[in-house]
Amino acid sequence: xxxxxxxxDAAREKDREKWMARFQVRLVTQPGxxxxxxxxxxxxxxxxxxxxxxxxxxxxGDPDTYAVQAAARLVPADRAGRARRRNGVVxxxxxxxxxxxxxxxx
Numbered sequence: 174x175x176x177x178x179x180x181x182d183a184a185r186e187k188d189r190e191k192w193m194a195r196f197q198v199r200l201v202t203q204p205g206x207x208x209x210x211x212x213x214x215x216x217x218x219x220x221x222x223x224x225x226x227x228x229x230x231x232x233x234g235d236p237d238t239y240a241v242q243a244a245a246r247l248v249p250a251d252r253a254g255r256a257r258r259r260n261g262v263v264x265x266x267x268x269x270x271x272x273x274x275x276x277x278x279x
Contacts (some may be wrong), residue, residue, distance in 0.1 A: 185228065191268075192229045196236035203244035214243040264273070 233239040
């Protein structure tokens, strides 16, 4: 019986780690998110799960959706707006450069 419990615990821990990894990857792609925001969000999730014993999926749902929500909560609106504008400019330049390379045959 104990071996089965260990296997179940190991599978639960691996699933928790996958959820956290996916959450972090999705979080860093959000506009304005920096290291401090990621650390705070991970700390919040970890503390909640440690206090309640809940799995992050049970407590917070889909990691992608929760990452967007956490970024909206933790990133100041002005910083997120600046990051969105900067990303838009970079995307436009990248597209123009790609078009120029296509024309030049590079």
